[in-house]
Amino acid sequence: MAVEPVVYGASERPPRGDYSRAQQDYTCAQDWASYTPADHDTYRRLVERQTALLPGLACDAFIEALPSLGVRDRIPRFEEINERLKPATGWEIVAVPGLIPERPFFDLLAHRRFPVTDWIRRPDEFDYVVEPDVFHDLFGHVPLLFNPVFADYVQRYGEGGLKAHELGAGELLSRLYWYTIEFGLIQQADGLRAYGAGILSSSGELRHSVTSPQPQRIALDLLRCMRTRYKIDDYQATYFVIDSFDQLFQMTAPDFAPLYAAVRSLGDLAADVTIASDSSITVG
Ligand code: HBI
Ligand code: FE
DSSP, rough: OOOOOOOSTTTOOOOSOOOOOOTTTTBOOOOGGGOOOHHHHHHHHHHHHHHOOHHHHHHTHHHHHHHHGGSSSSSHHHHHHHHHHHHHHEEEEESSSOOOHHHHHHHHTTTTTEEEOOOOOOOOGGSSOOSOHHIIIIIIIIIGGGHHHHHHHHHHHHHHHHHHHHOOOHHHHHHHHHIIIIOEEEEETTTEOOOOOOHHTOOOOOHHHHOOOEEEEOOOOHHHHHHBBBSSSSSSSSEEESSSHHHHHTTTTTSHHHHHHHHHHOOOOOOOOOOOOOOHHHHH
């Protein structure tokens, strides 16, 4: 039975991926033979441009792990990466046709299977593609899955997501995903750096998130984070900052149910709002 595609946000445009290829768990086989020379060239150019932007902006753990992605001059075969990833942290990447519903997504993460979209943007979408493509997922998300502490955090996030889904709190937990795994910043001894995949795979937002005076940056607090709505199609107005992946992992140990109740009683916050209890982090 074909699975229903998921379209991010309330947009009417059809999803890019071919969901008829997906199995019940939304995974499919990476259709590597279908990539054209232009697809491989797009990937090569994206990796080349983004790698040059990393020094001083991407966190050390990401820069150290990036070579584990392997080939840079063409789209890798996912099994090539899994040969290294599985022994490193027990994770494996699995191909999906694109965004998938939150429950199967959480279930994959809980089982150390990271969903990687297997299509790549067109050359005319070089600077921005609305849905995450194979470059965003491979370059943005996969390197840090080689980091043992971060890898444990992502699996615990998936387990928490399954519980949240049962409690109808998936949207609240997706804010934690958004403000850590996608757009998180980390305070290193030598300054602020990016660890979120949405930032690390963006040519513009990488420098902006770490250096611009425009957005606010506040120390990660789970309740504050889960109250905060996010923007899908613009630079973030707020970035949450951690001190270490250990801190992030420890923070998410307790049960989140009391947090969901507190979020509901205190209410949501717009992405650009500041409240008195915010512990703001300055750049530079
Ligand atoms: N599906 N393939 C894919 N990749 C994601 O990052 C993703 C998803 N579905 C839902 C989702 N992310 C977020 O809403 C999670 O926070 C649940
Ligand atoms: Fe992502």
